[in-house]
Amino acid sequence: MIVAQRKSVPELLDILGCNKKVLVLGCGTCVTVCLAGGEREVSIISSALRISSRIRELKLEIQEHTIERQCDNIFIEKAADAISKNDVILSLGCGAGVQAIAERYNKPVYAGLDTEFLGILEERATWTEKCVACGKCVLHEFGGICPVTRCAKHMLNGPCSGSREDRCELRPDRPCAWQLIYQRLKSIGELDRLNQMKAPKNWNFSLHGGSRMIIREDHRI
Amino acid sequence: MNYDNFQPLIIAFCCQYCSYSAADLAGSMRLQYPTNVRIIRTPCTGRLEVEYYMRAFEKGADGILVAGCLEGGCHFSEGNLLAKGRVGYTGKFLSESGIEKERIRMINISAAGARPFVEQLNDLIEVIKLLGPNPLTKISNPLNKETLQ
Numbered sequence: 001m002i003v004a005q006r007k008s009v010p011e012l013l014d015i016l017g018c019n020k021k022v023l024v025l026g027c028g029t030c031v032t033v034c035l036a037g038g039e040r041e042v043s044i045i046s047s048a049l050r051i052s053s054r055i056r057e058l059k060l061e062i063q064e065h066t067i068e069r070q071c072d073n074i075f076i077e078k079a080a081d082a083i084s085k086n087d088v089i090l091s092l093g094c095g096a097g098v099q100a101i102a103e104r105y106n107k108p109v110y111a112g113l114d115t116e117f118l119g120i121l122e123e124r125a126t127w128t129e130k131c132v133a134c135g136k137c138v139l140h141e142f143g144g145i146c147p148v149t150r151c152a153k154h155m156l157n158g159p160c161s162g163s164r165e166d167r168c169e170l171r172p173d174r175p176c177a178w179q180l181i182y183q184r185l186k187s188i189g190e191l192d193r194l195n196q197m198k199a200p201k202n203w204n205f206s207l208h209g210g211s212r213m214i215i216r217e218d219h220r221i
Numbered sequence: 222m223n224y225d226n227f228q229p230l231i232i233a234f235c236c237q238y239c240s241y242s243a244a245d246l247a248g249s250m251r252l253q254y255p256t257n258v259r260i261i262r263t264p265c266t267g268r269l270e271v272e273y274y275m276r277a278f279e280k281g282a283d284g285i286l287v288a289g290c291l292e293g294g295c296h297f298s299e300g301n302l303l304a305k306g307r308v309g310y311t312g313k314f315l316s317e318s319g320i321e322k323e324r325i326r327m328i329n330i331s332a333a334g335a336r337p338f339v340e341q342l343n344d345l346i347e348v349i350k351l352l353g354p355n356p357l358t359k360i361s362n363p364l365n366k367e368t369l370q
Contacts, residue, residue, distance in 0.1 A: 008317050009314070009317035009318050010317060040270060040271075040272060043272040043275075043276075044271050044272050044275055044314065047272060047275035047276055047278075047279050048275060048314050048317065048318045049318075050279055051275070051278060051279055051315075051318040051319065051320060051357060052317075052318045052319055054357050055318070055319040055320075055356050055357065056319065
């Protein structure tokens with residue numbers, strides 16, 4: 001899922017300015033799960049904005065609304081009424097959600113969250129990055145542990161020899177990805193995969209080739 | 222500004238398994254605490270969400286006391302620990318919004334703790350008297366206190 005974090009209230013106030021009707025628009029999918037932009041967070045952030053607005057006399061009128069998914073036109077339509085009644089939209093969706101709303105409505109749409117990464121819920125209230133969406137998955141070669149994402153140096157022929165006590169040299173709070181890859185391949189009996197040299201990664205499939213698009217002709221009418 | 226006659230409006234969210242009984246016991250023991258404390262019984266402090274606290278301040282509360290069971294003694298195992306985190310998070314939000322984070326406090330009290338309950342409540346009231354009224358009520362028309370009362 002996409003993991004995001006809220007911007008601070010002063011940051012949001014900076015973005016919003018004053019004398020506006022603001023719709024705080026939540027998203028019920030990824031950002032709800034990562035406790036950043038769901039219905040509950042919409043309510044909390046709206047309260048905080050109303051309080052700040054009155055203390056600083058910014059004259060912001062805040063309305064709350066949450067839709068199932070901001071990155072899907074079918075669900076975006078359900079926010080049409082609320083959007084039409086407000087001057088600006090503060091989207092608590094991920095970057096994709098903000099842009100989907102902005103493309104559909106001719107009103108200023110501001111991002112209320114910082115979209116961070118594609119990750120998983122590691123344990124309660126802890127999310128970790130697992131995928132950088134590089135466009136050419138190599139997970140099968142590394143026992144299901146992605147060196148592109150989880151190795152700080154993105155090494156495909158690691159390790160870098162800088163790790164200490166299984167910890168990453170650059171991020172001592174994170175495990176060395178290559179230590180994990182070695183242990184994993186050993187436990188599933190595929191250590192021989194490490195004997196094969198990996199060719200340099202082709203980044204043309206990634207963001208370096210511009211924004212990406214997928215068209216499934218078989219599903220088009 | 223002179224706050225001599227200021228009587229803060231306190232919302233006390235009390236867990237029904239401990240501090241609500243403690244508040245009840247305080248009454249039986251004839252312990253005194255100011256009348257402008259509004260006690261709201263909750264099934265567990267873990268049921269309380271950040272938006273409840275924010276909404277209370279938005280509506281004009283001067284302070285919030287969240288009273289849960291002793292740590293390790295929650296009827297639902299860890300509700301009071303969840304509440305502790307949420308109260309801390311609310312404080313952070315309040316600071317960002319322009320309200321002092323000292324206006325919200327979590328305490329842990331057993332059902333027999335009538336005296337500590339009253340002491341903690343009085344202490345919070347003293348702190349809030351020093352801080353003055355909720356900044357929202359200071360600024361504009363003294364809003365929704367009736368709603369809460």
